Each structure stands twice: as structure tokens, then as C-alpha cells.
Amino acid sequence: MENIQKNIRHLRNLKSLTQEELAEDLKVPRSRISSYEEGRSAPNIKMLVLLSNYFKIPVDILIKNDLTKSKDTSFIEVGNKRVLFPITVDESNENLxxxxxxxxxxxxxxxxxxxxxxxxxxxxxxxxxxxxxxxxxxxxxxxxxxxxxxxxxxxxxxxxxxxxxxxxxxxxxxxxxxxxxxxxxxxxxxxxxxxxxxxxxxxxxxxxxxxxxxxxxxxxxxxNTQEYDKDELKISSIITMFNSLGVELEALKNIS
CATH class of the missing domain: 2.10.109.10 (Umud Fragment, subunit A)
Structure with missing residues (x-):
């Protein structure tokens, strides 16, 4: 559970909470939050469920994934849980x-x-x-x-x-x-x-x-990954196709 210490700190910061405030919300001593974030101890199953419910993030994501590169917008609501929805970026910070x-x-x-x-x-x-x-x-x-x-x-x-x-x-x-x-x-x-x-x-x-x-x-x-055949690009072929879809194209009829 090497990711958990980084994830708790990161998720706390995303919510703009101090260790004291998070501890108060979870009804645990502040020293326990500090211990988790510094890697001196790891949360037990009961605490993982508590953290999961608090941050609305599944336990497996809290444990398996490094969330430090995620933003608050990297998560989406699915039911009453938030699922990690990674937005990948290039070296210029543009979305991929x-x-x-x-x-x-x-x-x-x-x-x-x-x-x-x-x-x-x-x-x-x-x-x-x-x-x-x-x-x-x-x-x-x-x-x-x-x-x-x-x-x-x-x-x-x-x-x-x-x-x-x-x-x-x-x-x-x-x-x-x-x-x-x-x-x-x-x-x-x-x-x-x-x-x-x-x-x-x-x-x-x-x-x-x-x-x-x-x-x-x-x-x-x-x-498109295929080149169109020349017959497919004829005005008459385009009209036929659209007419089969129930679309009347008077302007194209005049051209043909």
C-alpha cells in the first residue's frame, strides 16, 4: 500500500483540508492522519473503508493507483462513488x-x-x-x-x-x-x-x-481511415444516399 500515504495527503489537499480538519471529520486523532501521510503506519481495513466513503473513491483505487497527478476533475461520479477518470496530457500540458x-x-x-x-x-x-x-x-x-x-x-x-x-x-x-x-x-x-x-x-x-x-x-x-471511391463522391451518388435517408437536397439536384 505504498500509494496510500501519498493519496491521503493529495486528496486532503484537493479538499483544502488541514490534517486537523480531516481528522475531525473522520473522528480520529490528528496524529493518525500524520502517521498515514508520513508512512509510519498504514490504515487498516476499517480505516480504508472510512477513507473510501469520505472521499467517495473506491478502496482499490485508493490502494492501487498513484493519484498525485490527478485533479479534482479527474474523478467522475458513478452512483455514490467517484471513479478515477484520468485526463492525460503531453509535455505542453495539452489534453491527449x-x-x-x-x-x-x-x-x-x-x-x-x-x-x-x-x-x-x-x-x-x-x-x-x-x-x-x-x-x-x-x-x-x-x-x-x-x-x-x-x-x-x-x-x-x-x-x-x-x-x-x-x-x-x-x-x-x-x-x-x-x-x-x-x-x-x-x-x-x-x-x-x-x-x-x-x-x-x-x-x-x-x-x-x-x-x-x-x-x-x-x-x-x-x-476516416479509408479513401472514398470516386463513384461515392459523384453528386448523383451523394443525392441517392441522402434520399435513401429521407433527406431532400434540392440544391444538389440542380447541380446534377
């Missing part, structure tokens, strides 16, 4: 974007809340993105045309589910379907559900309970 590779996308369901798993992902920098935490996810299938399979969607993490906006697209991590990218209609207030809609009309919309959703990432931009 983790890229979930195609081969590892299935494993993301079990590793999404594991800082060690996230730390191992490759990272890129896109300086034009708005503020917030972003991550890049691979697209599978053809349900969200014109994005091709193999493209990547960069999403901004949505912490408050009340911020989900109708008819915008999101990457969702779900308990039963894994990682999906869909257009969403928000029915949380009415039925505690989200309606997931594919832009390709060959796929039927379906509803899922919000309780099945583990993470939500709002579309920010996409990265």
Missing part, C-alpha cells in the same frame, strides 16, 4: 485523446473504468477540439452512413445524462450491446429510456434503459 483500437473494442466494456487499461491505450492530440474529456472509438458496420466501417468517432464525455440532446449522435457503452454509435432521442423523463436510431434506414430503432448505459460520449468529430 485515448484511441480505442478495433481489436480492443470488445475489451473496453471490462476495462473502461480501469485506469491501468486506459493508460495503455494509444493517444493522439487534436488541438481544435473544444474543452472537455475526449476519446476516439472505432466504427463497425454501416448503420451510421456515410461513416464507413473502420472510421473513428471522437466523442466528448457526458457526465450528466440530462445533457443528452435529441437527434444528436453519441457513442454509448452499454451492458448488453457493448459499444454502439447511434443517434439518440431522450426519453429518460418519460420512460427512463433512450431511443437509439441508425442513420441507415435498413436498421430499425430500438430502446434501451438508461440503467444499461455505462458511458456516454457526444460526437465531436470523425476520422
Amino acid at each position: 485523446i485515448e484511441v480505442v483500437p478495433v481489436k480492443a473494442s470488445a475489451g473496453y466494456l471490462s476495462g473502461y473504468d480501469d485506469p491501468e487499461y486506459i493508460e495503455q491505450l494509444q493517444k493522439i492530440k487534436l488541438p481544435f477540439l473544444p474543452t472537455g474529456k475526449h476519446r476516439a472509438f472505432p466504427i463497425k458496420g454501416d448503420s451510421m452512413l456515410p461513416l464507413k466501417e473502420g472510421s473513428y468517432v471522437v466523442g466528448k464525455f457526458i457526465e450528466d445524462r440530462k445533457d443528452i440532446t435529441d437527434n444528436k449522435t453519441y457513442v454509448l457503452l452499454t451492458l448488453n450491446d457493448g459499444m454502439v454509435y447511434k443517434r439518440i432521442n431522450n426519453s429518460i423523463k418519460e420512460r427512463n429510456t433512450l431511443l437509439l436510431i441508425s442513420d441507415n434506414p435498413l436498421y430499425q430503432p430500438y430502446e434501451i434503459s438508461i440503467d444499461e448505459v455505462l458511458e456516454i460520449w457526444e460526437y465531436t468529430c470523425s476520422i
